[in-house]
Amino acid sequence: MSPTRIPEATVARLPVYLRALNSLLDSDIRSCSSEELATAAGVNSAKLRKDLSHLGSYGTRGVGYDVEYLRYQISREIGLTQDWPVVIVGIGNLGHALANFSGFSSRGFRTVALLDADESRHGELVAGCPIRDFGELGQIVREHGVAIGVIATPASAAQAVCDQMIAAGIRSVLNFAPTVLSVPEDVDVRMVDLSSELQILAYHEQRKAPHVEGAPGTEGVA
Amino acid sequence: MSPTRIPEATVARLPVYLRALNSLLDSDIRSCSSEELATAAGVNSAKLRKDLSHLGSYGTRGVGYDVEYLRYQISREIGLTQDWPVVIVGIGNLGHALANFSGFSSRGFRTVALLDADESRHGELVAGCPIRDFGELGQIVREHGVAIGVIATPASAAQAVCDQMIAAGIRSVLNFAPTVLSVPEDVDVRMVDLSSELQILAYHEQRKAPHVEGAPGTEGVA
DNA sequence: AAGAGTTTGTGAACGTGCGAACAAACTGAA
DNA sequence: TTCAGTTTGTTCGCACGTTCACAAACTCTT
Structure with a gap:
């Protein structure tokens, strides 16, 4: 049914289509054309149709797409029909926000542990989940079969955390620390x-403005 | 000096090069080859050289690049040599994290106001900046010449906030709300x-694993 | 000064992505 | 059944991005 590999650019847009379909369902719209869905997703309708054609033929010519059916097919293709346990490492301001972010939990992603190196914060509840010691990573990954790790530590700690994650068996990492991580091929x-x-x-903004008045940087703010 | 337009893909990588250069400077490395810088930035060296060639000829053949000089040139190209006032709207968990994020303030981006519709939070200090009413947006934008707005509200409020921003004169928007925003051409x-x-x-992870044991979703976690 | 060794900047080949245009397939009316 | 209208899926041409390979240009030793 899906013999060929799906292009990377298409994969990156599937979550957007999914969101658009959910939004249509919220409005009780059961069926839609590629034009409507494309508008809701903010893309060209030709691009949308080509993207969907990579998954299979889930539309009906002359009619359009069944919203619920298409949503299920995309979910299945991405892998959201299964449960994805996730660990978040680094519970600072950002980690805190991520733990509370409903967009994660509502999509089959289940936060099984929050980890931080700071002992003074262990036991603290964030979004109903206790902060635990980073040393427990290996055990947690094994226990819950965690495949995805989220790094929200300072840049200085990110590579070490990433290495530990990989040693524990994690093979997909979402990195919020502003640093390049080096990882094995797989x-x-x-x-x-x-x-x-x-x-x-800022780059584009600079190009838009013909010229900003005054010399940059030196004028004080009254 | 830079007669032609810089490709979008290159623009997106310039901040990465900038970070790599800063990191080299922190280690007191004054000069580097394209190979070294590429490794630090996590890209191919040929790609790095072609990217930099779009800005001008800032290297020396047989020698490499002067780290400080190259850093200045990239900064100038992006527009970081000038000051960028920014407003953040929606001070929930994420907005809070953004306001505290040092990566913004350290790059010439200055948060001039935090805005939220929730009256009960007005006056509260976040990262040394008081939360003000969203209605003050227009005045603040005019006063500080704000060109960039950050949206960290729930999805339901994002489009309205965006419309208000544009009405106030903002022409660049960074959107963290999970919804597509419709905006004018410019x-x-x-x-x-x-x-x-x-x-x-998750998509890639699903493809990696030959097959996960058991039926998805129904097995309980002991 | 000349030649060996480096490293940048760039031309050319290749692959990927995008948008327009169109054929295939469906609905509904006559 | 047949025909007009609609909408999907796909083919084709083009632009963009990436990588290879090499000439140009620099340093350093002899």
């Missing part, structure tokens, strides 16, 4: 770099 | 979708 790392995003915006 | 939006990243990892 381990996937995705990086979310908050300040990079702002810098990219 | 406004830039970058989306950071935390749960999408996890879903992409």
Whole structure:
């Protein structure tokens, strides 16, 4: 049914389509055309159709897509029909926000442990889950079959945490620490770099403005 | 000096190079080859050289790059030599983390205001900055010349907040709310979708594992 | 000064992604 | 049944991004 590999660019958009479909279901819309769904997802309709065609033929010509059915097919393709236990390491401000983020838990991702090196915070409850010692990582991974780890530590600790995760058997890492992680071939790392995003915006903003008044940096703010 | 437009893919990597250069400077390394810098940035050396060639000829053949000089050139190209006032809207867990994130303030991005619709939180200090009412957005944008806005509200409020930002004069938006924003042509939006990243990892993880034991979802955790 | 050794910057080949256009397939009316 | 209208799935051309390979340019030794 899905003989060929799905292009990376398509994979990156599947979660967006999924969100759009959920949003349509919330509005009690049971069926939609590629045009409607594409608008809801913020993409071109041709691109949407091509993306979906990589998963199979789940639409009906002349009619459109059944929202519920398509949602299930995408969920299954991504792997959201199964349960994904996740550990979060580094419970600072960001780790705290991630632990409370409903978008994780509502998609089959289950936070099984929050870990931090700071002993003084052990036992503290965050989002109903106690903070435990980082040393327990191996045991937790084995016990729950954790495959995905989230790093929300300072940059200085990230590589060491990542190494420990891989030693414990984790093969997919979501990294929020602003540093490049080096990992073996068979381990996937995705990086979310908050300040990079702002810098990219700044670049385009600088190009938009014909010229900003005054010399940069020296004028005081009254 | 930079007559042609810089490719989007290159722009997205410039912040990574900048971080790598800063890291080298921290280790008192004053000069480096494309190979070294590429390793530090986690990319191919040919790609790095081609990326840098879009900015100009800032290296010396047979020698390499002067770390400090290259860092300045990239900073200038991105626009980090000037000051970027930023407003953050939605001071929940995530907004709180963003306000405290040092990676913003250390790169020329200055948080000039934290805004939230919840009156009960007005006046509360977060990262030394008081939470103010969302209604003050227009005045703050005018006063400080804010060009970049960060949305960290729930998805349901994001579009309205975005519309208000644009009405106030903001032309670049960094969106953390899990929803697609519709904006005019001349406004830039970058989306950071935390749960999408996890879903992409899950897709690849599912493909890696030959097959997970047992039926998914029904087995209890002892 | 000349030549061996390095390293950058770039031209060319290759692969991937995108958008338009169209054929295939379905619905519904006559 | 047949025909007009609609919408999907796919083919094709083009632009963008990546990697290889090499010429240009620099340093250092002899």
